[in-house]
Amino acid sequence: MSEQKAAFTPPNLFLATLALSLATFMQVLDSTIANVALPTISGNLGVSSDQGTWVITSFAVCNAIALPLTGWFTRQFGQLKLFIGSVVFFTLTSFLCGLAHSMTELIIFRALQGFFAGPMFPMCQTLLLVIFPPMKRSMALALLSMVTVVAPIVGPITGGWITDNYSWPWIFYINVPIGIFAAVAVWSQLRDRKEETQSLPIDYIGIALLVLGVGLLQVVLDKGNDEDWFSSTPILVMSIVSAISLITFVIWELDERHPIVNLRLFKDRNFAIGTLALMLGYAAFFAINIILPQWLQTQMGYTATWAGLAAAPMGFLPLLLTPIIGKYATRVDLRILTTISFLTMSASCLMRAQFNTHVDFNTIASVQLFMGIGVAFFFMPLTTIVLSNLNGSEVAEGSGLATFFRVLGGSFASSLTTWIWQRREIIHHANLTENVSRYSPETLDYLNKLGGPSEQHFAMVDKTIETQAYMMSTIDYFWLLGWGFLGLIGIIWFTRPPFVKPKLSNESPVSGH
Template sequence: MAAIKDTTYTPPSMVLAVLALAMATFMQVLDSTIANVALPTIAGNLGVSSEQSTWIITSFAVCNAIALPLTGWLSRRIGQLRLFILSVSLFTFTSFLCGIATSMPELIAFRALQGFFAGPMFPMCQTLLLAIFPSVKRGAALALISMVTVVAPIVGPITGGWITDNYSWPWIFFINIPIGIFCCLVVWQQLKGRADTTAKLPVDIIGIALLVLGVGLLQVVLDLGNNADWFESTNIVVMTIISVIALISFVIWELTEKNPIVNLYLFKDRNYAFGTIALVLSYSAFFAINIILPQWLQIYMGYTSIWAGLAAAPMGILPLILSPLIGKYAHKTDLRLLASISFVIIGISCFLRANFNTFVDFASVAEVQLFMGIGIAFMFMPLTTIFLSNLDHDQVAEASGLTTFLRVLGASFASSLTTWIWNRRADYHHATLAEHVSLQNPGAVEYLDKIGGATQSNLYSINSIVEKQSYMMSTNDYFYMLGCLFFVLIGFIWVTKGPFIKDSSAKPTAIKK
């Protein structure tokens, strides 16, 4: 059988095309975190409670999670380039609507639309980048995406805080407008000559309905579960049951439907299955680090949101430097080795944080973040290359969309579980430490005598110290657990099978039902 030729399309200006695609990715990833620090300000300006303002985040996440698995079907239906342009255009327009919203219901509705239109952007950026890079340079394209994926979530909270403090919260949405217009115009101009096939596929209405119901309710449960005390809430229990039934029905339906909305048969490929598992779990653990560290620094170490962001920011420095080099030379080594190095370094960084105490200084926190950046630089590009390695170009969009959906869902689980585990472990340590603060303990009595006796203010002061220490111990526990997880994930990587970067003349494996 004749080998399939490399179908790479070379745009008139590779630099402009890559720049516009990278900026679109950066804008979309940035927007998933930039609004977080502005919630108190938005709530105050629109006259709602802080609890109600969390729907700004939840509405975006729910609709984004629903749209991601649909990316493959949409790209086959209307074409990859047209889907990208449509998504970016509507994302930009809804960003404008978010900025001019005058009430919380308006803002939540516009954020929901913005989240839905953001769904296909990352998978399509990845697909189009791979389309303009030769097969042997696929690593360079994925390294670029990886670099943006790491840097944008770090920049988001810092940028959001700075804009909110110095201007006004609508500008966190308005800044998308010039970027979105630039990306649409440049990408269309550069890639309009590329052949783009479409197919009139039937609409899997039942599959879409089950997906929307199952994923939508699951995302709401994950976002609101902690505040509602999880299964102590009847609403959470009901939504969880409906979500589980809908998702199980969705999987069964998609595996038997002739024209499924999501191709679950991609998981028949070993590299896609285990590469996706490794990517989703490692990203979830990475996301958990980015949740617990800033919270601990702000609530119990007295950092402002800006300084907490600056303490975390060094992890993005080395990926900026190393990612292009890794992308350039990755094809000369075993990608499983690079991913293993990544997990070892990030795991060690977690163990280093597990030894922090309440006297740790800014420099020590930043140094560990800088060290972890080495591991981050080696993580995304090898893992993405591994899970895409056996797929042909027509499958990249649906594979990327499905994996990105699972990655986003994993991050939602990580967010909810991190807060839950952190608080539960803190309660445990608080109870253990509090046992020693009693009038039967000579040491406690001696300390109370030194500070003026067992007055209410002194007991309150001691309780504050105990609480701070209990959360420090809980933070140590959680980082130790994350460190162990990264070392366990090394085993998943070595189940995959190379070669992962093939010559352009090699025929890819098409995975079909």
């Protein structure tokens, strides 16, 4: 087969690519769009805000369970049927989420929605690699990385706007027309492609261990910070059970003739190191997207909309640069491109570490804009490295596993970021208040400028100290992230070129540097 010919060419490549991208955009968007609407949803359904967070947790838990199963689902049903089925059921459960009349119903439908969302991104990645010629597959992965970056930025802004101007069910209803279009268009374009499936024995023990281990781990990550981690008995018990289940799962799968998850993929050097760099890099990237809006809203007086607008410039340069990177990336050692990404994102974090409580909107937005350079060079090179030595059905398996670890990295970042941020604030607050008392000359002088000692003025002083403590904690965290990104550069250079593009079924290998 010619190097320039795709494994399968759809009648309309543009339509197929658009439909695949829209489905992925819808799925990634839905992982963040409900976050800002939680207070409204909880209030309308008559539950506490703590109960409302299960709308997010249930989605995340089932999504994390489904992702490692993608390879097995692919072997059983085929890539196209799995993708179409996932989109159809994701769309249906989105509609049911909008119809929910109680929190219990909404949590159940969100759990199902999360499960059906699991295979969508890996299958989109695999199908894009199928329909694009080998020399243009970097462009396909670049397009997908652009969707992955933009959707989480658009999600909170869109969710807030819909909730404020319409009603919360519409954050789920908007998936319906997109899902129908994506399913119909992809099926019409790829239905003539031949696929081979295998009817393999079901590894029930592997599934049970995976569900128990990953499910409990995700609950621990989502609820750990709220429950003060291991000082909470339920969190401690779930952590122990999860660890035992996952260790047993790994031992069982490595010895299983028909494993539910192909852990042997980690024998490949590029897949193992690339997945590690992807997980850690995405965790650090995700942490930035968590701590910055929190700090802006809780300490700097920004509304949710303005915090979203301050973060949004991060997506501009990836929109412009990603097509160029995708076109020319194969001419460069991909480790160099990844290094550019990590260096840029490190520099952006170190810039934020210079912020103070008087930093203005334009400065914050300009640093976000600069970080967009790093984001543009992040996903496509790393994904290509991860999948570089995989063949045939291994591409779908590897994509599902890599996506699982990327999502897991985001979950770790989500939990640990808030915990570290609050703990550092407590330490800084204690240090700052050591010299603040009713008898301190400096304190009395400051209070006199406010109008004299009073409970109200002492409260104002405490609020000022709290703001400064959170500022110092934010600076600490950005220093940590900045040095963390620099450390990832050392990891990625352990991968080994040449980075061969993923070889799909019935296709000759094609090398690229």
